[in-house]
Amino acid sequence: MSYIEFKNVVKRFGDNTVLDHIDFGIEQGDLVTLLGPSGCGKSTLLRCLSGLEQVSEGKIILNGRDITDVPASKRNIGMVFQQYSLFPNMTVEQNIAFGLKMKKVAPDVIEKKVADAIAMVELTGKERSYPANLSGGQQQRAALARSIVTEPDVLLLDEPLSAIDAKLRRALQSRIREIQQELGLTTIFVTHDQDEAMVMSDVIQLFHAGRIEQAGSPVQVYTNPVSEFAASFIGSYNLLTADEFRALTGDTVDDGHMVAIRPETIAVSAEPLVDDAAYVVEATVVRNVPRGNVLRYTLDASGVEFRVDTLFRSFHLFDDGDRVFVALPKHDCLRIPMEAVGARTAA
Amino acid sequence: MSAHSKSAPRGKKTSLGAKIFLAVVGLYLLVPFAVTFIYSLFVEWTDILPSGFTLRNYIELFSNATFWASIGRTLVLCLVSVVITIALLLLAMYVVVAINRKLGNVMQFVCMIPYALQGVILSIGIISLYTGTGTVLSNRMVMLFGAYTILVLPYIYQGIRNALNAIDAEMLIQAAEMLGCSRFRAYVQVVLPNIVSGILVSSLLAQSIVFGDFVLANNIAGTNYQNIQVFLQANMDKSSGLSSAIVVIIFLVVGAVTALVLKLQSSARKTEKE
Numbered sequence: 220m221s222y223i224e225f226k227n228v229v230k231r232f233g234d235n236t237v238l239d240h241i242d243f244g245i246e247q248g249d250l251v252t253l254l255g256p257s258g259c260g261k262s263t264l265l266r267c268l269s270g271l272e273q274v275s276e277g278k279i280i281l282n283g284r285d286i287t288d289v290p291a292s293k294r295n296i297g298m299v300f301q302q303y304s305l306f307p308n309m310t311v312e313q314n315i316a317f318g319l320k321m322k323k324v325a326p327d328v329i330e331k332k333v334a335d336a337i338a339m340v341e342l343t344g345k346e347r348s349y350p351a352n353l354s355g356g357q358q359q360r361a362a363l364a365r366s367i368v369t370e371p372d373v374l375l376l377d378e379p380l381s382a383i384d385a386k387l388r389r390a391l392q393s394r395i396r397e398i399q400q401e402l403g404l405t406t407i408f409v410t411h412d413q414d415e416a417m418v419m420s421d422v423i424q425l426f427h428a429g430r431i432e433q434a435g436s437p438v439q440v441y442t443n444p445v446s447e448f449a450a451s452f453i454g455s456y457n458l459l460t461a462d463e464f465r466a467l468t469g470d471t472v473d474d475g476h477m478v479a480i481r482p483e484t485i486a487v488s489a490e491p492l493v494d495d496a497a498y499v500v501e502a503t504v505v506r507n508v509p510r511g512n513v514l515r516y517t518l519d520a521s522g523v524e525f526r527v528d529t530l531f532r533s534f535h536l537f538d539d540g541d542r543v544f545v546a547l548p549k550h551d552c553l554r555i556p557m558e559a560v561g562a563r564t565a566a
Numbered sequence: 567m568s569a570h571s572k573s574a575p576r577g578k579k580t581s582l583g584a585k586i587f588l589a590v591v592g593l594y595l596l597v598p599f600a601v602t603f604i605y606s607l608f609v610e611w612t613d614i615l616p617s618g619f620t621l622r623n624y625i626e627l628f629s630n631a632t633f634w635a636s637i638g639r640t641l642v643l644c645l646v647s648v649v650i651t652i653a654l655l656l657l658a659m660y661v662v663v664a665i666n667r668k669l670g671n672v673m674q675f676v677c678m679i680p681y682a683l684q685g686v687i688l689s690i691g692i693i694s695l696y697t698g699t700g701t702v703l704s705n706r707m708v709m710l711f712g713a714y715t716i717l718v719l720p721y722i723y724q725g726i727r728n729a730l731n732a733i734d735a736e737m738l739i740q741a742a743e744m745l746g747c748s749r750f751r752a753y754v755q756v757v758l759p760n761i762v763s764g765i766l767v768s769s770l771l772a773q774s775i776v777f778g779d780f781v782l783a784n785n786i787a788g789t790n791y792q793n794i795q796v797f798l799q800a801n802m803d804k805s806s807g808l809s810s811a812i813v814v815i816i817f818l819v820v821g822a823v824t825a826l827v828l829k830l831q832s833s834a835r836k837t838e839k840e
């Protein structure tokens with residue numbers, strides 16, 4: 220039995236089914252990310268676990284206890300909201316002490332725990348500051364401290380980093396992960412950012428249209444997408460239809476399937492390549508776009524466009540219109556079932 | 567010259583223009599008051615300049631117990647009606663914010679109705695509905711306080727609603743709930759302290775409206791519970807100088823209450839910043 224269990228959870232808003240028979244478990248101490256595009260139901264599931272939304276069907280079990288009908292205030296679950304929701308009329312330390320006061324903890328214990336929490340999130344010196352006088356990152360850390368100081372059974376993070384700039388976000392991702400591991404706190408993190416999910420998670424639950432599309436470790440989900448949606452949402456797979464794949468490689472694919480291949484697995488060279496374990500084809504560079512330390516080529520071979528990522532090395536640059544040779548490793552050409560309606564690979 | 571340096575003088579120009587505009591508007595609004603004040607300090611004003619400086623009007627007014635009683639009654643009317651409205655609205659808005667957000671539209675509709683009611687219609691409606699019912703509602707004083715409670719409803723509702731929206735009250739209650747707090751306690755301990763400024767400002771507006779009302783007080787209570795406007799009406803025929811003095815006093819009392827509320831608001835903001 221898992222520490223947290225969602226048993227056939229359904230959530231409807233009127234006629235709209237937002238969660239469609241969600242059924243999975245979360246182990247104690249894990250950081251699980253609910254990943255998916257906007258409107259896929261990930262935040263709703265988090266709110267159902269928190270008690271801020273009631274499920275329409277199904278059960279939620281926490282540490283062996285059925286909490287489906289338990290009010291939010293009695294679940295002992297901590298939550299950090301997207302907008303932080305710090306209380307504007309209270310200082311940082313008053314905000315952090317609030318939950319402990321609700322639990323009627325002795326004042327001297329509150330004082331110590333608040334000081335420890337402030338030190339943990341590195342907000343020492345900001346104890347008497349009001350939320351309006353804090354930066355976004357500081358507010359986020361104050362909200363995190365407020366949620367963990369009550370020693371909750373589970374910590375829920377609802378896109379807490381979405382309003383923070385990229386550099387600070389990376390630093391906070393690491394800090395949250397460190398704190399979570401230090402406390403051994405079972406944590407559920409909601410995000411639509413696949414990079415964030417890859418960096419932070421023990422397990423990723425990939426959501427799509429109110430259902431779980433795929434679950435697994437970040438590496439599993441990244442390297443073995445089970446569907447067109449998973450391949451298009453995680454990473455930036457080249458998705459080729461059976462006709463495109465045949466035109467490109469001469470090989471065939473089963474009916475109802477397509478081929479997904481990651482851009483970074485494809486080798487590109489000015490010289491002819493010889494590799495029996497790969498499909499070697501000649502292509503033309505359509506365009507090249509630098510993306511940080513990676514150079515992304517869009518190539519055309521036999522009328523099929525696909526992308527190739529290479530490390531940005533100045534001695535191996537190709538210009539638009541150059542003829543190149545590429546090798547697509549056969550074992551990286553994943554056959555995945557097609558969706559009736561599915562987004563093609565996002566750039 | 568860079569675009570930035572070009573924009574700087576334009577900003578100063580706009581600021582000066584705004585100041586001039588404000589000064590003109592301020593002057594336009596203050597002139598009638600200034601003229602009334604001057605008129606109340608002189609025996610007659612039939613030529614370009616008034617003549618016969620005197621404080622007689624004010625001495626007469628301040629030594630008149632009926633005047634003080636009417637000021638007191640008006641303040642009681644303001645205080646009671648505003649406090650009742652605030653209390654009722656805060657309870658109703660708790661239901662909207664913490665229990666059923668959909669009721670917000672119903673609340674808005676109900677609270678906007680008094681905007682459409684003319685004072686005469688409201689007062690006659692209340693009198694014809696409750697007189698002779700033999701209940702506590704048939705008491706003229708209860709009718710009067712009730713009528714003012716309705717009169718100020720839209721103004722205080724708007725103030726409270728805007729303040730609640732500004733702080734995202736629903737989200738704050740949910741955050742408090744996750745920390746083990748009940749919804750009602752969260753509303754009282756977290757939400758209300760953050761909307762005090764909004765409540766104060768809307769109360770200020772409401773008390774100005776009650777202070778300036780003549781129709782409701784005259785129709786429902788008349789001389790039984792003479793407020794300052796009814797007192798003014800009663801003295802208008804006696805002496806124009808005295809009437810001017812009353813208008814000046816009304817203006818100063820409303821101004822003093824306004825200043826007090828603004829001071830309270832500014833102190834609250836200062837404390838928040840510290």
